[in-house]
Amino acid sequence: MGLDEDSLEYHERDPPGKVEISTTKPTNTQRDLSLAYSPGVAAPCEKIAENADDAYRYTAKGNMVGVVSNGTAVLGLGDIGAQASKPVMEGKGVLFKRFADIDVFDVELDQDDAEDVITSVKAMEPTFGGINLEDIKAPECFVIEERLREEMDIPVFHDDQHGTAIISGAALINACDIAGKDISELDIVFSGAGASALATARFYVSLGASKENIVMCDSSGPITPDRDDINEYKREFANDTAADDLSEAMAGADVFVGLSVGGIVSQEMVRSMAADPIIFAMANPDPEIGYEEAKQARDDTVIMATGRSDYPNQVNNVLGFPFIFRGALDVRATEINEEMKRAAAEALAELARQDVPDAVVKAYGDQPLQYGPDYVIPKPLDPRVLFEVAPAVAQAAVDSGCARKDIDVDEYVERLEARLGKGREMMRVVLNKAKSEPKRVALGEGDDEKMIRAAYQLTEQAIAEPVLIGDRDEIRRTADELGLEFDPEVVDPEEGNLDPYAERLYELRQRKGITRREAEELIEDGNYLGSVMVEMGDADAMLTGLMHHYPAALKPPLQVIGTADDVDYAAGVYMLTFKNRVVFVADATVNQSPDEDVLAEVTKQTAKLARRFNVEPRAALLSYSDFGSVQNEGTRKPRDAARTLRADDEVDFPVDGEMQADTAVVEEMLTDDYSFSELDEPANVLVFPNLEAGNIAYKLLQRLGGAEAIGPMLVGMDKPVHVLQRGDEVKDIVNLASVAVVDAQAD
Incomplete structure (x- = not known):
């Protein structure tokens, strides 16, 4: 069965479509119903009548976005009409809910005239906390968004314009960092001059690019001041250039931005670009030049991004709009302004430089994900995007004066974590306790990659002071390969100096059948060494078990540390x-x-x-x-x-x-x-x-x-020890280390 057939079956399966409405309050009893509707509902109605802002207190408005389209520019399908656009708008609602826990009503307007759309959307302001305009053709989309932003008191955001701009802007920040280029000096060539291309060019200027260094090409060639076939929006980027076509414009360029049609860029055109070129070929489903084709065109570093999920550096709008709206809604912003958009791009760029969670790596087929030419923007399934982008956007709204609520960033992150599940909320309690007084945690399998990455996170987040037990050279080599810039404490059993620990192990186990020689051999095992370190007070807690069966990993700490004085059983x-x-x-x-x-x-x-x-x-x-x-x-x-x-x-x-x-x-x-x-x-x-x-x-x-x-x-246990399950992820190690620190604090 092909993709089309799969998709039709997916959408048709009972119940048809992709969304439903569910209740958030009990409706099990007569009293529940009397509170939900008549007569109890009169009380909040009266409060809102007295103060319109109370709608955010007593209704779902503050977490409700309207996804609005008239179906005039749907994906790659063009003007297919409002009704036919509904599957796309439902899908947009799914993404809002899945990634940022935002509720959505999709609204399909059977209206082509811009004034009619403006009037209809304005009339819905009492319903929504924000408006996401979608799939509306240019140039009407510019007029509609501009007027609605001026005339409405809630955020209005046309994702087709700004989504690609923000995500590719994040990629551009990191691409410049990797290629050693100054954004203000970049020569940038655009293929395409539609809504998305124009918004992207504006956003790059907001990030520091020079408008005079941008050459924008449409189907008729470079946009220059002497052309009389361009509208007012394209004229904003009309620059003098000697180039007659896209091929000539690309010669010597640092950056190519494609938002046009597939297959129009050749390898020869890529070879004509400046050293270490940045190529964002974002036409869908076929980019202006294929990923492998562009990479193979030259021997230096080509930083390549596309709109496709099957290649590195996917410019995907889902990295932006859910989290931008989340931040805007949570401070009740009146708009989504340039400062908020820049904050989103900068947060995404910074996140790409951090270590990537195992769950994200697994979701993308265990392919290596490490900051560099093939990883300049985070993956859409990375749950950390919510905790990085939404707070950055919210704070930018506060700082720029368009927020009606202030935030404490740390408290806000905790609330965001609670939206993604009770587990994150509960772990935040423990993490905060751990950070208040970090303890030394011995990691018994310290030369394992996951342990090293966990040690890095524990250090960076000031949760614990990790002590890695393992081969020092291997630990250093792995950390360097992973790009982890930290200097962890390492105890290497091969370096000797273990006599005090061997002696203590012998003292503890000499009447349990262990000889002095056997103690010397056992102490070279990281699990025994870590256990004795904790028993002697050289570490406050210990984690092990990542590479061992649970009973085997549990045996050393049970033998060495044992249960607490008043406890007989672990x-x-x-x-x-x-x-x-x-x-x-x-x-x-x-x-x-x-x-x-x-x-x-x-x-x-x-x-x-x-x-x-x-x-x-x-x-x-x-x-x-x-x-x-x-x-x-x-x-x-x-x-x-x-x-x-x-x-x-x-x-x-x-x-x-x-x-x-x-x-x-x-x-x-x-x-x-x-x-x-x-x-x-x-x-x-x-x-x-x-x-x-x-x-x-x-x-x-x-x-x-x-x-x-x-x-x-x-x-x-007498002292804090936790045994991991084989195959646990880095986040599991960090979580258990946090619990161990809190255990040690209690002790």
């Missing part, structure tokens, strides 16, 4: 985060068949962990029966553990069991069927009866329930 806990809920699942990695004493201890330690995330624990010991409905050895253990915990004066949180999983997490079942339960709210600490149940449950909740899993976090 346990592995996962924090599972859903959209509006967080639960801690124990034990998922350590105790295979715990008795009631182990279950009680695991519950207490998991509750302590929950409090480190600022969560007040409510614990349920789970089984397949409810409160004695089945009597056997399996149900007795969680029942007895719950009884023991309730009788413990040190347990200051509600706990009950045995109970079924749905009883523990469904409020109606607790309050209606089991009102006698110690839990008056759903449990957030779920203790499973054995390792099999816990491991199976967390993986099902993660894969089928859409939960984000953070962990496993090891609880009950």
Whole structure:
């Protein structure tokens, strides 16, 4: 089945289209409905009638964008009419929601006249917090956007004009940095003089390019002052040039910007350009010159970008509009001005210079993504774009005077993270705690690339002071290859000087069957060395397990550090985060068949962990029966553990069991069927009866329930140690290191 057939099936599948409306408040009872509509809705209506700004307080206006088109310039399809443009506008709404959690109504106007469009859009101002104009042909699009910006008090943004300008502008900033060129001295040639090309040229001038150094070509050739066939918008970039056509214009040029048609640039034209040329061939679906063709045209560095996803440096508008609107909406900006657009481009350029998360690399086929000629702009699926671009845009709105709300950038980033899931919100709590007092964290597999990248992030974000255990030369070589400019502390077992650690290991294990010689051999293992460093106080915490099976990685810290003085059993806990809920699942990695004493201890330690995330624990010991409905050895253990915990004066949180999983997490079942339960709210600490149940449950909740899993976090140890899962990503290492730092702070 071809792409067209796949797309038709995708859009036709029930329910047709790509969007729906969902409610954000409860509508389960008569009272809910009376609040949502009549008679309760009268109260917010009256408030808004008194003060129009209260619409942002009592309605969804502040997070609602109208995507408006008349269908006169749709993608590569041209003037296909308003109705036929609807799939594109729905798709735009999907991107707004997916990348920036912005709600959208798509509005298709059956109007060709610019004045009619202006009148219709202005009339919708009470509905929306912002307007995204889309697929409206030139020159009408210029008039429509300009008038609406002047006459409306909410942001109006024509993405076809400014989106490509901003994203390619970010690429231009970095391309100049890599090629060693000054943007003010660039000779720039444009192929195309439509809305997008004109806006891009204006934006490059805003970034520092000289208008006098820009040659813009349309289908009739270079735009010069003596041409009488150009409109007022093209005349803005009419410059004297001796060139008669695009080929001559490109000779000696530093930059080629293509926003025209495919296949019009030859390798010979590329060879005629200045040294280390910058080529943005952005015609879709076929660029003005193919990626490989341009790269092979010459021997020096060609920095090449296209509009295609199957080549490096894709200029994709989705890197811009969702995040620009997010920042504008959140400070209630009255417009999207030049300062905000520059801030977006500069934030994108800076992000491309940072280390790329593993999840992004995997999403793009594990291809290397490192700042350089083939990576000058971030990838659209990079979740960090939201946290970099939206705050930059919001702050620029405040600084330029068009914002009606101020922001604290750090608090704003936390709110943005919460939009992407409870997991990010919860980890932000721990990250902030860790940053308040960073600790030394030994990384037991320090010469692994992921560990090195994690160490870099921990250092850059001031979360921890990483100590990499591994081959010093290998660590330095890998860091250099990755372009990570930092000087981490390294402990290399091959360099010797391990006698104090070997002696301590021998002292701890001499009555456990280890000889002095064996201690000397074992201490060269990074996991044993890191464990002894923590035990002796030379490091505050330790992470390991990335390259080992979990039991093998857990063995050294258990042997060397062991459990806390008042704890007999360690346990592995996962924090599972859903959209509006967080639960801690124990034990998922350590105790295979715990008795009631182990279950009680695991519950207490998991509750302590929950409090480190600022969560007040409510614990349920789970089984397949409810409160004695089945009597056997399996149900007795969680029942007895719950009884023991309730009788413990040190347990200051509600706990009950045995109970079924749905009883523990469904409020109606607790309050209606089991009102006698110690839990008056759903449990957030779920203790499973054995390792099999816990491991199976967390993986099902993660894969089928859409939960984000953070962990496993090891609880009950005498000093902070966490064992990673093989294949964990850099973000998982950073998260667990942050937890380890907070553990060390508590100790």
